[in-house]
Each structure stands twice: as structure tokens, then as C-alpha cells.
Amino acid sequence: MPNPYEFSREQFSEALADQPAFRVRQLMTGLYEHDLFPEEISTLPAPLRTRLANDFPLSLTIANEVKTDDGETLKWAFRLPDGATIETVLMRYRDRVTVCISTQAGCAMACSFCATGQAGFTRHLTVGEVLEQVVRAARAAAPRRLSNVVFMGMGEPLANYDVTVEVIRRLHTERGMSARNITVSTVGVAPAIERLAHEGLPVTLAVSLHLANDHERDELVPINRRYNLERLAAACEVWNEKTKRRLSFEWSLISGVNDTERHATELAEYAGPLRAHVNLIPLNPTPGYLVVGSPRERIEQFRSALDDRGINVTVRRTRGRSIDAACGQLAHVTNGKRRTIPRR
Numbered sequence: 001m002p003n004p005y006e007f008s009r010e011q012f013s014e015a016l017a018d019q020p021a022f023r024v025r026q027l028m029t030g031l032y033e034h035d036l037f038p039e040e041i042s043t044l045p046a047p048l049r050t051r052l053a054n055d056f057p058l059s060l061t062i063a064n065e066v067k068t069d070d071g072e073t074l075k076w077a078f079r080l081p082d083g084a085t086i087e088t089v090l091m092r093y094r095d096r097v098t099v100c101i102s103t104q105a106g107c108a109m110a111c112s113f114c115a116t117g118q119a120g121f122t123r124h125l126t127v128g129e130v131l132e133q134v135v136r137a138a139r140a141a142a143p144r145r146l147s148n149v150v151f152m153g154m155g156e157p158l159a160n161y162d163v164t165v166e167v168i169r170r171l172h173t174e175r176g177m178s179a180r181n182i183t184v185s186t187v188g189v190a191p192a193i194e195r196l197a198h199e200g201l202p203v204t205l206a207v208s209l210h211l212a213n214d215h216e217r218d219e220l221v222p223i224n225r226r227y228n229l230e231r232l233a234a235a236c237e238v239w240n241e242k243t244k245r246r247l248s249f250e251w252s253l254i255s256g257v258n259d260t261e262r263h264a265t266e267l268a269e270y271a272g273p274l275r276a277h278v279n280l281i282p283l284n285p286t287p288g289y290l291v292v293g294s295p296r297e298r299i300e301q302f303r304s305a306l307d308d309r310g311i312n313v314t315v316r317r318t319r320g321r322s323i324d325a326a327c328g329q330l331a332h333v334t335n336g337k338r339r340t341i342p343r344r
């Protein structure tokens with residue numbers, strides 16, 4: 001059964017053809033502007049609320065909830081009706097409130113350092129399942145307004161392309177969010193980057209680069225064997241040209257794996273011509289990848305090596321790390337398989 005966020009305005013108009021047209025407007029306003037669930041939309045008559053609640057049941061139930069960073073970060077493992085588990089994170093900053101959402105239960109990309117990649121792919125999420133994460137986070141953020149959405153949770157958004165694009169459109173047209181406050185993070189599915197560039201959605205694109213030579217990237221980020229760095233750069237060029245939006249590269253610093261001077265040089269040579277901004281992210285250790293993140297001094301050296309070469313670079317602070325709740329580690333139960341996460 002579809003959840004309340006599955007249907008577009010047009011689909012609701014058809015499903016509620018027996019109702020006056022303004023009911024659909026009231027419903028959409030309640031769902032998207034006031035973050036209400038159907039039974040809470042008091043402008044609708046009670047029988048209609050009951051009908052909507054029955055016909056469009058919510059999809060997500062809380063399997064686990066963790067608060068960290070002095071309550072500024074809230075992380076959920078949500079269970080879907082079929083038992084699959086996904087993660088959603090709400091991060092409150094001084095100047096913005098961001099939700100990190102999942103587009104798939106699990107992921108097929110198999111990046112070795114990523115907890116989700118280690119667990120494998122379960123299934124694509126639907127539009128409604130992705131949007132319900134946003135609404136639940138927005139409700140938890142109140143009275144502050146949710147300002148940013150990042151597609152950096154479980155899954156590869158560009159592998160669930162149609163859903164990702166429809167979610168962006170819905171956030172824009174129904175929630176009134178600026179596409180500029182939406183970031184799509186991809187492992188580097190080159191043809192899908194090019195396709196997205198032509199959608200006319202001024203989102204921020206973040207490419208998870210992590211290595212800038214094919215030999216090593218083939219191992220860490222297996223999609224590189226299909227779309228190598230040259231192919232990826234061509235897609236990034238299309239992105240730059242079509243969207244005029246700043247591209248960013250994500251680089252999770254892994255001790256000895258991608259944090260040496262040589263790696264910094266390779267990255268600078270790759271990112272420079274594409275005028276990409278580089279985000280350095282300290283690695284969150286995961287149980288299936290026994291390499292640690294770079295020490296603080298190395299991160300700083302790496303940052304300044306890029307800076308010296310004229311690359312626009314920032315170091316991103318990770319959240320949720322102290323409680324093993326970063327990056328795919330909260331949904332211990334994926335696919336019905338129970339995984340034990342050792343505490344450091």
C-alpha cells in the first residue's frame with residue numbers, strides 16, 4: 001500500500017475524485033507544509049482523515065533511535081513494512097538543520113570502507129519511503145525548520161534515479177525547498193550524473209572520489225572498474241557546463257590508503273581542472289574494514305597540501321562517531337542478518 005508521500009498532487013486528485021478539489025490542496029498543505037500525518041490534518045473532515053489513514057498507512061517504524069552531540073544529532077534506524085532497515089540522521093547546526101536520507105535499503109556499490117556497502121543490497125526505496133524520512137526528521141526538528149536535505153544515507157541515489165529525481169522535485173514544488181539546499185551524493189555513476197545535469201534541478205552534486213588513480217580506486221570503490229576516472233571527469237565536465245553549480249568531491253581520509261602526499265597531489269591534479277571543492281571526511285571505522293582513519297595531524301597536512309595547490313578544501317566534522325552511530329552502523333539488522341558492532 002502506498003504511504004501518504006507516495007502520491008503526487010495529480011495522483012491524489014484522481015484518488016479523491018469524489019471530494020471537492022480544495023480537499024487535495026488542504027491535504028498537500030498539511031502533508032508538506034505543516035509536516036502533519038493525514039489523521040492530524042484538522043482542516044479535513046474526520047471521515048476523510050480516517051479513510052486516508054487507512055488507505056495510505058505510514059511506512060516507517062522506529063527500530064532504534066540514538067541521540068548524540070549533546071542532543072544536536074538524532075539518528076534513527078527505521079524499519080520498513082517488509083522488515084528492511086534504513087537509516088536517517090537529523091543534524092542541527094547553528095545556521096541550518098540538515099537531514100541525511102537513505103534511497104535504498106542496503107547498497108550494491110560495495111565500497112570496502114562503508115558499513116552499508118559491506119552489508120549488501122536489499123532493495124530500492126519508493127518515493128514515499130524517502131519522503132517520509134524527511135517529514136519525520138522535520139517533525140523532530142520543530143520548532144526549527146528543516147533547511148537542508150542530503151542524499152548521503154544508505155544506498156546510491158543515482159542507482160535509484162527516478163525516485164531520487166521525483167523526491168527532489170517534490171521537495172522543491174510541495175515543500176518549497178530550494179534545490180540549492182539539496183545535496184545529492186554519488187559514488188560516481190557517470191551516465192546518471194550526465195542525465196541529472198539535464199534535469200534543470202540546481203542541486204549540489206557531491207562525488208565520493210576517495211582516490212584519484214584508477215589502480216587504487218578500482219579496489220576501494222568498485223564502480224570505478226565500470227566508470228573510471230576519465231569517464232567520471234567527462235561526466236563532471238557535463239555537470240559543470242550544464243548546471244554552473246559548484247561540484248564537490250568527498251574524500252574520506254583513510255590512514256595509509258589515501259592520505260599521503262602523493263594522494264594529495266593526485267587529487268589536486270584531478271580536482272583542479274574541474275574546479276571542484278574538496279570535502280575531507282575523517283573515516284568512521286566500520287567492523288568490516290580494519291583500517292583506521294587518518295590521525296588529526298595527517299588530516300591537517302593533507303588539507304594544507306591541497307590548499308597550497310589552490311584547491312578549495314574543507315574538513316568536515318563527523319557526527320555520531322562517539323556512539324558508533326556514524327555511517328550505516330545503526331541499522332545493525334539489515335536483511336534480517338544481525339551484525340554485532342564491536343565498541344572501540
Ligand code: SAH
Pocket residue numbers: 109111113114115151152153154155156157185186187188206207208250251252281282283284285286327
Ligand atoms: N552512495 C552515495 C551516498 C551514500 S554514502 C555515495 O557514495 O556518495 C555518503 C558518503 O559517506 C560518501 O562520500 C561515502 O563514501 C561516505 N562514507 C561511507 N562510509 C564511510 C565511512 N565509514 N567513513 C567515512 N565516510 C564514509
